[in-house]
Amino acid sequence: MLKRRLKDAGLSDAFSPHSFRATGITNFLENGGTLEVAQRIAGHADSRTTQLYDRRGQKVLLEDMERIRYRAIQQFLAWSERAGYQHLEDIEPITVDGEVQKLLDAIETSTHTGLRDRALLGVLAYTFARIGAVVNLKVEDYYPSGKRFLLRFKEKGGKEKELPVHHELEELLDQ
Secondary structure (H helix, E strand, C coil): HHHHHHHHHCCCCCCCCCCCHHHHHHHHHHHCCHHHHHHHHHHHCHHHHHHHCCCCCCCCCCCHHHHHHHHHHHHHHHHHHHHHHHHHHHHCCCCCHHHHHHHHHHHCCCHHHHHHHHHHEEEEEEEECHHHHHHHHHHEEEECCCCEEEEECHHHHEEEEEECHCCCCCCHCCC
């Protein structure tokens, strides 16, 4: 689905679902976020790992990304379980722009398939979630809690994670 949507948007098919995580971290840093906070969001034990995701002025080698991919995902999930989503509310929101926004804008939303694909890719772009947790989301996993909406991710081993929804993602999901 991602390769087809990239082609339709006129973008390179070099993106993978994991690219959204690196793009999100880079956007966060470009919009004033600090490396320390990005490290905390991503669950990296070492800031050097987070720096590998920073694509602002350097090229990230694909083999480096793959080398740290599984370790980074495991650490992020462990951190979010220990910290709980309420600790993520203090973190400045990212803005999805550039190629990611072009991809989201290119998806035709007049069909159920287009709405589904846009929602899945939007969740990947705004949450840094792993693809397995995103594709297993159900409608009831997006729900209000006070003034905010939350997403409930079902992770490996039956664990559940709840994360607050960025206001731009909320607009996208409510379409």
